[in-house]
Amino acid sequence: MSVRDVTDLHEEFGGDRLPPGQRRTDRFPVLSKSGTPSWSPETWEFAVRGAVESERSFSLEEFTDLPHEIQRQDFHCVTGWSRFDNEFTGVTFPTLADLAGVRDDATHVLFHGFDGYATDLPLEECMREEVLFAWELDGEPIPDDHGGPVRVVTPHRYAYKGAKWVDAVEFLTEPERGYWEKRGYSDTANPWNEERYS
Numbered sequence: 001m002s003v004r005d006v007t008d009l010h011e012e013f014g015g016d017r018l019p020p021g022q023r024r025t026d027r028f029p030v031l032s033k034s035g036t037p038s039w040s041p042e043t044w045e046f047a048v049r050g051a052v053e054s055e056r057s058f059s060l061e062e063f064t065d066l067p068h069e070i071q072r073q074d075f076h077c078v079t080g081w082s083r084f085d086n087e088f089t090g091v092t093f094p095t096l097a098d099l100a101g102v103r104d105d106a107t108h109v110l111f112h113g114f115d116g117y118a119t120d121l122p123l124e125e126c127m128r129e130e131v132l133f134a135w136e137l138d139g140e141p142i143p144d145d146h147g148g149p150v151r152v153v154t155p156h157r158y159a160y161k162g163a164k165w166v167d168a169v170e171f172l173t174e175p176e177r178g179y180w181e182k183r184g185y186s187d188t189a190n191p192w193n194e195e196r197y198s
């Protein structure tokens with residue numbers, strides 16, 4: 001499968017590839033609010049719910065059978081490190097949204113992780129090709145520490161907008177704050193504007 005390279009998306013935000021105040025690392029640190037939750041492929045289930053035409057749920061097999069692609073992306077953590085050239089395999093947010101049929105009154109999205117995490121974004125910030133529900137990193141299943149079996153990646157935003165262990169995406173008709181957003185992190189989280197805290 002060919003790789004879609006989206007490492008140039010910084011140009012849209014008028015900044016360098018390395019956003020201000022970030023340093024580049026080749027390591028991949030793990031940042032989790034509370035350890036790595038366990039899961040099993042038999043019981044794992046993914047839900048699409050809220051302001052959609054048809055709520056859906058998927059087994060892991062059904063989910064990884066969805067139309068998918070490989071993207072080369074950069075990853076920017078709000079704590080100051082960036083990791084370049086990660087190859088994530090997954091289904092794009094617009095593809096999944098179209099399957100469920102987003103209602104006209106939907107304006108925001110809340111992503112839920114099964115460790116009790118949540119993070120929010122305006123719908124238009126999610127309706128981008130580079131927002132992926134990813135199940136592989138560099139050709140291997142995403143390690144549990146990094147959010148396997150499925151995590152979200154948001155290369156246009158700081159990485160706390162990408163829920164690890166994601167098992168539900170909820171379409172909302174008004175904004176609702178996620179775990180870190182309630183605790184002072186920026187709602188908008190644009191790395192090229194250094195929107196770290198609100």
Ligand SMILES: Nc1nc2c(c(=O)[nH]1)N[C@H]1C(S)=C(S)[C@@H](COP(=O)(O)O)O[C@H]1N2
Binds near residue numbers: 028032113115146
């Ligand atoms: N479910 C869940 N998703 C999460 C987090 C978390 O604690 N739980 N931490 C966030 C934060 S603050 C960051 S920086 C990235 C870290 O991803 P990594 O551990 O793969 O580097 O995941 C984000 N997604």
Ligand SMILES: [Mo]
Binds near residue numbers: 031077078079159160
């Ligand atoms: Mo973070």
